[in-house]
Amino acid sequence: MPTNRTFTMIKPDAVSDGFSGPIIQQIEEAGFKIIALKKIKLSPEEAGKFYEVHKERPFYQSLCDYMSSNDIIPMVLEKENAMEDFRTLIGATNPANAAEGTIRQRFAKSIEANAIHGSDSDENAAIEAAFFFSEKELKN
Ligand code: IDP
């Protein structure tokens, strides 16, 4: 995947609360182009695989239960400096610490149910995109 791309998911709380529209609008207004998008419900096992890097952390089981509790909307986005700019757009993991106007400050409920995911490196963005999308879907 080119380095001007990143991966995101709108998380279950934000999807079920009806915030996917305003979140996608904020993403597009910030200059990101949507390359791929789908709506999907993960099994707890699939969520566990996606978050495997966190398996030693105390919140892992709860995170996997939460991430498989309802539909999510994974997306691949394109913009210059995509990964870093997207992390800035979503704000800190804990919405209590997220900067004013960021997606998490606007829409997150808690440090766990924090509305949206953003990859933390170009390498992980490519791995995470391939978790949800075929090569053909990423070819755009
Ligand atoms: P990030 O999503 O901002 O990159 P990570 O540290 O990679 O944050 O954690 C992955 C996800 O795990 C977070 O987005 C959040 O949903 C959840 N999480 C992180 N820290 C905690 C915690 O202390 N308690 C509960 N859930 C957490």
Ligand code: MG
């Ligand atoms: Mg992370």
